[in-house]
Amino acid sequence: MTTDNEQQEVLIVTGMSGAGRSTVANALEDLDWYVVDNLPPQMLRPLIELANRAGSTLPRIAAVVDVRGRNFFTDLRDMIQSLREGTKVRVLFLEATDAALVRRFEAVRRPHPLQGDGTILDGIVSERSRLREIREASDIIVDTSDLNIHQLATNITETFAAENTAGVQVTLMSFGFKYGLPPDADMVADARFLPNPFWNPELRPFTGLDDVVRDYVLEQNGATDFIEAYVAALAPVIAGYQRENKRHALFAVGCTGGKHRSVAIAEELATRLSDLPGIAVNTKHRDLGRE
Numbered sequence: 001m002t003t004d005n006e007q008q009e010v011l012i013v014t015g016m017s018g019a020g021r022s023t024v025a026n027a028l029e030d031l032d033w034y035v036v037d038n039l040p041p042q043m044l045r046p047l048i049e050l051a052n053r054a055g056s057t058l059p060r061i062a063a064v065v066d067v068r069g070r071n072f073f074t075d076l077r078d079m080i081q082s083l084r085e086g087t088k089v090r091v092l093f094l095e096a097t098d099a100a101l102v103r104r105f106e107a108v109r110r111p112h113p114l115q116g117d118g119t120i121l122d123g124i125v126s127e128r129s130r131l132r133e134i135r136e137a138s139d140i141i142v143d144t145s146d147l148n149i150h151q152l153a154t155n156i157t158e159t160f161a162a163e164n165t166a167g168v169q170v171t172l173m174s175f176g177f178k179y180g181l182p183p184d185a186d187m188v189a190d191a192r193f194l195p196n197p198f199w200n201p202e203l204r205p206f207t208g209l210d211d212v213v214r215d216y217v218l219e220q221n222g223a224t225d226f227i228e229a230y231v232a233a234l235a236p237v238i239a240g241y242q243r244e245n246k247r248h249a250l251f252a253v254g255c256t257g258g259k260h261r262s263v264a265i266a267e268e269l270a271t272r273l274s275d276l277p278g279i280a281v282n283t284k285h286r287d288l289g290r291e
Contacts, residue, residue, distance in 0.1 A: 010048055010087055011062040012080065014134060015094030016127060017113055018104045020144045020152045021064050024094065027156040028062045037064045041076040048087055067113065067127055077133055090247070093131075093138035095183065098124050100145040140248050141184040146286075158282070159248065168241050168279045171250045174208070174266040176258030176287040185252035187237070189230060191261040194220045198260060207288060208263025217264040227265065231272045242278055258287030 011033070013024055025035045036047060044063060051058040065076055083089045096104075098121060105112055105120045112123030114130075135141065140159070144152050159169060175182050177192070197203035197213050206213045217223060234251065241249055253269065255261035263285050274281045 008051060008058070008088065009060045010044075010051075010083070010089045011060070012044070012076075012089065012091045013062055013064045013094070014067075014076070014091065014131070014138075015142075016096055016101060016124070016131065017067055018101045019094035019096045020142075020147070020149065021066075021094060023149045023152050024092070024142075024156050025062065025064050027153040028160065030153075031157065031160055033060045033062045033160075034058050035062045035064065038066045039063045041065060041079045044079050044083060048083065067130065077137070080134075080137065090139040091134070091137065092140045092142065093135050094142050094144055095135065096143060096145040139246060143182065143184050168238055168246065169248050170238065170270075170273060170279050170281045171248075172266040172270040172273070172281065172283045173250060173252045174258055174262035174283070174285045174288070175252055175254045176256060176262070176290070177254045178256055179258065179287050179290065181254070182250070182252045182286060185250050187234075187251050189251070189253045189265075191217075191253055191255045191265045193226075194223055194255075194261050196256060196261065198257065203260070206260075208260050208265075208267065209285075209288075213260050214264045214267070217261050218268060223265070227268055227272065231269065234269075234273065235276060238273075238276060238279060257291050258285065259291050263288060 011028070013021055013028075015021065022037075025037055029035045034051070039047065044065075047061065047063060051061050080089060080091060101112075101124050102120050112120045112127070114126045115123030142152075142155065147155065173182060173185065177190075181188060194217060197206075197216055200216075203213055203216060208214060208217065218227075238249065241247075251269070253262045253266045255265075266283055266285070270281045270283045273279065
């Protein structure tokens with residue numbers, strides 16, 4: 001094995017059927033990853049051994065693994081654990097809500113691969129159960145429920161292109177609790193302890209991206225103390241992610257509607273975290289514009 005292999009990366013792309021594996025594969029190919037689609041788990045090791053012999057000509061490999069293999073769950077779980085002992089392997093898991101997946105299968109008029117004589121939802125429930133432990137062991141989880149194929153491709157491009165410049169890619173996401181928790185968040189903070197600008201008629205039309213709302217939120221009692229304490233708490237977490245080679249972190253901040261407080265707090269946290277070494281920081285505001 002040559003020294004070139006020290007830089008080799010292997011990404012296993014898996015997750016729910018209908019959640020966008022093909023779109024992700026295309027986006028990775030555009031980023032010059034060598035992508036193998038619909039690979040049985042048993043073929044992962046031979047693929048990696050072949051790539052090792054190729055050296056620097058195949059520095060980044062993505063294997064899209066399909067759920068339809070009969071022994072998929074056990075084989076993939078055990079294979080990942082085995083490969084991680086000697087190879088830089090990460091798992092990207094794609095998921096979506098049951099409702100979103102049903103709509104997608106109905107739109108293309110295709111059955112779910114596991115539904116058998118049952119319904120599409122039966123197949124989704126069965127697949128979700130089989131993949132539970134794989135999801136828990138994944139390094140990156142992307143919820144595609146509210147993403148079209150172009151938005152998903154952009155998400156993947158931004159995520160993996162940023163790896164060229166940072167040890168850890170940190171995303172600060174604002175959201176509204178009334179729309180549900182982001183399922184892919186590593187940590188969740190609650191900004192509802194602050195007064196809600198929504199109840200101020202002069203502030204209601206604006207968002208946390210506007211100075212008038214930002215200043216109002218940050219001037220409230222406890223806001224600065226919370227931000228400083230949370231940055232201090234996140235610093236060792238991010239350092240630990242760097243040591244464990246976890247390349248992506250999603251820290252979510254919620255308020256009632258995801259329009260005012262969480263947006264302002266997420267932006268301020270992103271500004272302060274950007275001073276930490278070895279990371280790149282961006283913000284996403286999941287529910288901005290829904291009200």
